Structures are given as C-alpha cells and as structure tokens.
Amino acid sequence: MPALPSWLIDPLWDQFAALLPERPVYDPRHPLGCHRRRIDDRIVFDKLIQVLRFGCSYEAIADAACSATTIRNRRDEWLAAGVFARLKTIALDSYDRIVGLVLDDIAVDGCITKAPGGGEVAGPSPVDRRKQGMKRSLLVEGYGIPLGRVLAGANRHDSPLLAPTLDCLDELGPLPERITVHLDSGYDSGKTRDLLTGRGLHGKIAVKGLKAPVQASGRWHVERTNSWHNAFNKLQRCYERRERVIDAFFDLADAVITVHALIRRACTTHRWDTRPAHRR
Template sequence: MLPAWLTEPLWSQFAALLPQRPQFDPAHPLGCHRLRINDRIVFDKLLQVLRFGCSYEAIADSTCSATTIRNRRDEWMQLGLFTKLKQIALNAYDRIVGLALDQIAIDGAITKAPGGGEVAGRSPVDRGKQGMKRSSMTDGYGIPLGRVLVGANRHDSPLLAPTLDLLPELGPLPDKITVHLDAGYDSASSHVLLDERGLRGRIARKGTKAPVQATQRWHVERTHVWQNAFHRLARCYERRLSAIEAFFDLADTIITVRSLIRRAWTTHRWDTRPRRQP
C-alpha cells in the first residue's frame, strides 16, 4: 500500500473537493436509512484497486461492498473530482518546484486490456490479444501532463497531433518548446506538424542506434514505468474510457505529489514532512 506521507495529503485535498452529503437519505419514505459509507474508506479502496490491480469484489469487505465502490467511483467521475485533483497537484508542483515546459517528451506505450472495451484493439506485440495504447506527454523531469488513449493497433505518429492539443490546457507556455520524440515519429508529417505549431522537434533518426539517455526522451520512458507500477493500468479490465481516464488521473496525481515531496524535501519544511528523504 502507499505510505501515509503520500496518502494523507492526497486525501486531505480530495476531501476538500467532496460536496456536502447528509448522513441519512432525506428522501427515504420512512425517514431513515443505512448510514452512508465513509468517503475515506471508499477512497482507500480505490487506491488499493489502482495499486494492486485486483477486482472490486476481491477488495470489498465488511466495511464496503464492491457495488458501493463502483457507485461512489462513478459519482466522483461525474463530478470531475479526479481531473480536478490532478490539476491541483500540477498547479502545486508548478508553484513550488516548477514545470519544465520548455522540454516536452512524448511517446506511446502498449499495455494489456483483457476485458476489451472502448479503447482496446488487437495488440501487435501480444499475439493479437486485446491491448491499449497511451500516447503520454511529460515535462522535462517526467511529470505526466496528459495522455491520449486508443487501441493498441494504432501507430504512434498519428497520435502526435491530439497529444499536442493538450498543451494549451496547461496555461501560459514558454516561447520556445522542444519536443523530444523517438524514431517512430521520424516522418515528414511529424516535422511539418511541429513547424506549424512553432515547436522545435528533436527526433531520433530511423536506422541510427542511440541510447535513450542520449536525449531527454528518457523522462517519458521512466514515467511509463511509474504508471505501469499501478497494476490497474498495466493490465486494465475497465471497459469505459471515462473510468480508465479517472484511474490515470489518480495515478498521475500520485506520481506528481510523490515527485513534489521528494524534490521539496531538501528545500522546504512542513509539519508532516517525512523524517527521511522518500
């Protein structure tokens, strides 16, 4: 499970976003009802599902049923709480540490999707089984900025444009932005696309061997590893795109807050600061 120095700030901010709910349902005909399951219990259950990749039935117990976890997840998704939580984490990181938006890295990653769903397709690297591809964008340190989810049978290059469309959502951008890409994007269309948007591209050449550390593209590769550490994303059984996006937003929030605490540990002091550098 995630350490307390990470889950506590996550829950504190998430709890501030939750709307006020009555302890009992006022619309009940008899004026009474079973107590509403505490939101903190459901939030912890969702973190366990995300981290361990287990089913809702496997993680349910006497404190919370699988149906309650699903219903509360859908309720929070409709309110957009996971997206808001991610944006708050990005704003805090940018304010305290600073996002390196002058160096952007984009790359695709294929994961398993055994249950199929809205963004599943035949995986070219898994004998045609159902898989999902994410085209991820990170800053110069590897902080996840956004992603585009499609079937595993899609090529990376056509996903460059919709991934770059996420840039304006980040607010004011530097005048000069360098986009680091691997050899899969080495085509005339990719160069034209970057030139039209006023971006400088640093693209690996096809047929030329070079270690990933030779450019700043390795940051997005590391972020893929961070995201795949959440087993719900590495082997996704969710079928709806909205549910997958919600789990990705929650995972990206954890990655951002963890990086923020690690990088601010030597420069800032706060009451709940870990005793040793995480």
C-alpha cells in the same frame, strides 16, 4: 500493508475531500427518517487507491466495511462530478507553483499495455499475438511529470496520436517561447516535422537505423514515467471497458506521481510538520 505510504496518501485525501460535494450521513428520502449510514468517503477512497495499485477486482478488495457495488457507485458519482480531473489539475498547479514545471523540454511516447476485457480504447496488440491491448500516448515535462495523455487501441501507430497529445499543452496556460519536443524514431517522418513546425515547436527526433543509446536525449523522462504508470497494476493490465473510467484512474495515478515528486523535491527546500523523515 497499505497500498501507498500515509505521508503520500494523507495530503491527497485532504485535497480530494475538499472537492467532494456535501452529502448527508443518512438518506433523507427514507420514509422513517432513518437508513443505513452512508459509507465514509475515506474508506471508498482508500479502496480505489488499492484497486489502482494492486489491479485487483472490486469484489476482491471489498469487505465488511465497503461492498463492491458501493465502490463502483461512489466512483461513478465522483467521476460525474469531475473530482479526479480536478485533483490532477490541482496537484499539477501545486507542483508548478512550488517546484516549477520544465516546459521548454517536453517528451511524447506511446506505451502498449494489456486490456483483456476489451472496451472503448482497446484493439488487437501487434506485440501480443493480437490480443486486446491499449495504447497511451503520454506527454511529460522535462522532469517527467505527466501533463496529459491520449488513449487508443494497441494497433494505433504513435505518429497519428502526436497531434491530439500535443493539444494537452493548451490547458497549461502561458508557455515558453521555444519548446523542444523529444521523440523516438517512430516519429521520424516529414509529416511529424511539418506538424511541429506548424505549432511553433522544435523537434528533437531520433533517427531510424541508429541505436538508441547513441542518440539518447530527453526521451528517458517519458520512459521513466511510463514505468511509473505501469507500477500501478490497474493501468498495466486494465479490465475497465469505459474510456472515462480509465481516464479517471489515470488522473488519480497522475496525482499520486505529481504529489510524490512534489514532496520528494520540496524536502530539500521546504519544512513542514508532517514532512517525511527520509526522501523516498
């Protein structure tokens, strides 16, 4: 069973392959001019997608076609070349060009997940008997497309992570004149309001003490995107220890989410040869 349907993976791979540097099939440094063939990049890409989706270890997903060492080495090679971050940026730009980002309404929220192996962005979780956990402060636009994130230990409060999360807006270019930021009651403080005012943003913050359904606003988009991220078991229970590797998997997941939303919404307005038969 594939990790994700081919109509979603194939366009991702086409763009991913275009970003990869040229590499010979055989290692030219071999004294006899021959060596084992280099494992095809598509095989390693599919393995990384399966690791992301199922959350299994590299050893568990390795087989005769590709070893766990090859997966790790190729992952680090692509990470050093910035391929994952560029893939996410291209997917976001494509969505903005075809569908359009809703940037006048954005939402920010934190989400705590498990990090049993500890690492650079892990800390004692206040909701899991102080076991190692990770918090992501996520920024999304009005439909729920992820725009950026900040990773921290699970013991960090949401409010101090708001400023670095909003810094992700600087990478998006021209912004609307009036932007409304939807936040939950964890951000209900004068410090948060001063921060938003200083950045020229309008805050719609849930008030402490009132039930969430009474004051539910645009925050449900970020809640839905958090559930999309948690559908990738690698992000829900992360054993990676290095922050840059975790960021790479988040960039890959963001690209999957963005392209899926792009294809799903463009199905009603555009036609192309490989368009899926049904909106999923």
